[in-house]
Amino acid sequence: MPRVRYIEPDGREVTLELAPRQSLMRAAMDAGLTGIEAQCGGNCICATCHCYVEPAWLDKLKPPSDDEQLMLDNVAAERRPNSRLCCQLIIEDALDGLTVRFPDRQS
Amino acid sequence: MPIVIVGAGQAGIQIAESLRQEGYGGALILCGEEPHAPYQRPPLSKKWLIDGGTVSALALRGPAAIERLKISMKLNSRVRAIDRNRRALDLADGTRIAYDKLAIATGSLPRALPVPGASLPGVLALRGIEDSLTIGAAIKRCAAEGQRIVIVGGGFIGLEVAAAARKLGAEVTVLEGLPRLMSRVTAPVVSEAFTRLHRQHGVQLVFEAQVVEIVGHEGRVAGVRTAQGQEYAAGCVVVGIGVTPDDWLAGSAGLRCERGIVVDDCSRTSDPLIVAAGDCTARRLADGELVRLESVQNAIEQGKSAAAALMGRSRPFVNAPWFWSDQYDVKLQMVGLSRGYDQVVTRGDLAKPAFSAFYFRAGRLLAVDSLNRISDHMQAKRLLDHGLWPTPEQAADLQFELPSLLKSSRPATADEA
Numbered sequence: 001m002p003r004v005r006y007i008e009p010d011g012r013e014v015t016l017e018l019a020p021r022q023s024l025m026r027a028a029m030d031a032g033l034t035g036i037e038a039q040c041g042g043n044c045i046c047a048t049c050h051c052y053v054e055p056a057w058l059d060k061l062k063p064p065s066d067d068e069q070l071m072l073d074n075v076a077a078e079r080r081p082n083s084r085l086c087c088q089l090i091i092e093d094a095l096d097g098l099t100v101r102f103p104d105r106q107s
Numbered sequence: 108m109p110i111v112i113v114g115a116g117q118a119g120i121q122i123a124e125s126l127r128q129e130g131y132g133g134a135l136i137l138c139g140e141e142p143h144a145p146y147q148r149p150p151l152s153k154k155w156l157i158d159g160g161t162v163s164a165l166a167l168r169g170p171a172a173i174e175r176l177k178i179s180m181k182l183n184s185r186v187r188a189i190d191r192n193r194r195a196l197d198l199a200d201g202t203r204i205a206y207d208k209l210a211i212a213t214g215s216l217p218r219a220l221p222v223p224g225a226s227l228p229g230v231l232a233l234r235g236i237e238d239s240l241t242i243g244a245a246i247k248r249c250a251a252e253g254q255r256i257v258i259v260g261g262g263f264i265g266l267e268v269a270a271a272a273r274k275l276g277a278e279v280t281v282l283e284g285l286p287r288l289m290s291r292v293t294a295p296v297v298s299e300a301f302t303r304l305h306r307q308h309g310v311q312l313v314f315e316a317q318v319v320e321i322v323g324h325e326g327r328v329a330g331v332r333t334a335q336g337q338e339y340a341a342g343c344v345v346v347g348i349g350v351t352p353d354d355w356l357a358g359s360a361g362l363r364c365e366r367g368i369v370v371d372d373c374s375r376t377s378d379p380l381i382v383a384a385g386d387c388t389a390r391r392l393a394d395g396e397l398v399r400l401e402s403v404q405n406a407i408e409q410g411k412s413a414a415a416a417l418m419g420r421s422r423p424f425v426n427a428p429w430f431w432s433d434q435y436d437v438k439l440q441m442v443g444l445s446r447g448y449d450q451v452v453t454r455g456d457l458a459k460p461a462f463s464a465f466y467f468r469a470g471r472l473l474a475v476d477s478l479n480r481i482s483d484h485m486q487a488k489r490l491l492d493h494g495l496w497p498t499p500e501q502a503a504d505l506q507f508e509l510p511s512l513l514k515s516s517r518p519a520t521a522d523e524a
Contacts, residue, residue: 032172
């Protein structure tokens, strides 16, 4: 099962095994990571599951949808070129080892 | 002695998690009446109702998280009374739990229809997972047997269930007591867009319909009768006429309640050892007004405030409230409270629909409802949180960039239009 490394705002690292087709948001919420809020539960309407993708992985991800782009323009923390919403990142085998970092605030 | 949280919903789990983040290392007990660990309620009238799915897909936190947070979960536990003198809870099963401090997050209960026949089998309301499963099964049965679903109430829940029922192939009638949909929270221009949307999808909408009786046949629901003398045949009836805060436990213990447990902006109740958060509360604003919110954001923000208050810190809930609803392919997002508005301007395409309604009072922005206008919603949220707003003319002008106001970082005035 593909593994994802999450870096919490305080620098703590947590590696999780994700189930097939699981979103990075769902796995982080199930594990109780603190750097994510996911207030809307994965509907791409609240922008509180913002993460920074380790740049090396960026072009291996499906590009953000128009809706996600609009949300990313309005995240609470700094928007960077590697900003994504975890609820829109669905795991696949090719993403084994993906690393994401949570910003210091989500709302 | 532990901190005890009564109510294992969105606010309850937030209080528990935030307490750990605030550095609380002591014992923590979370009591819930339902058999389920904390789960998301919004999908129960939306995607989950349509697609079905596992209960674990709704979980707010997984078992691993609950273990890591060292939360002692007491599910299937109804708290019968709070003994504030002895600082203890009496549970329905006869056990007694002592507490050091207490948090109440008991949520809200669907308002019952006060008419004869309302308790007939087949008359359904939505609160929990089992209700959603029951409604989903009833919709599918009605679709298969060619019977109509009658929904009482044209608010969020009623309309989301209507959309789900159409998607599942059932015929749907919505009976609304007032002259338009969602009239308590939106302007006519938004109601009209949703009226068109539901009619396009084949929903029969009836306005100013006062339900006087649920008609039964052979021991189960058969129809709904209105004061106008109409009878609407029904294979099942879904009642969505709002909720009442579940403040019974708090009220019985002598905590101040006024249509909800009265709390300040830091979620403190009238007892210094007790906080409350979420749907069960009524928050006292600085000007003395009480505001009741029923939303995920409110549960989360008040939950954070409550945890901080239990640790002796002040973390007021100050952000603009926001809400959302999904109906068919329309995403409705609302920020702010529009009550008391004197002007509404729209931005975007009403027919599509892809527009936002901006509500003003004396030229100051109160709230924005967005239909398939995600960026308007997100930008308005940031503006309201910063105490900024466009003029009505700027709001209506699609060429005007709302984020430009954040750069100038001061409120616009009417003569700048």
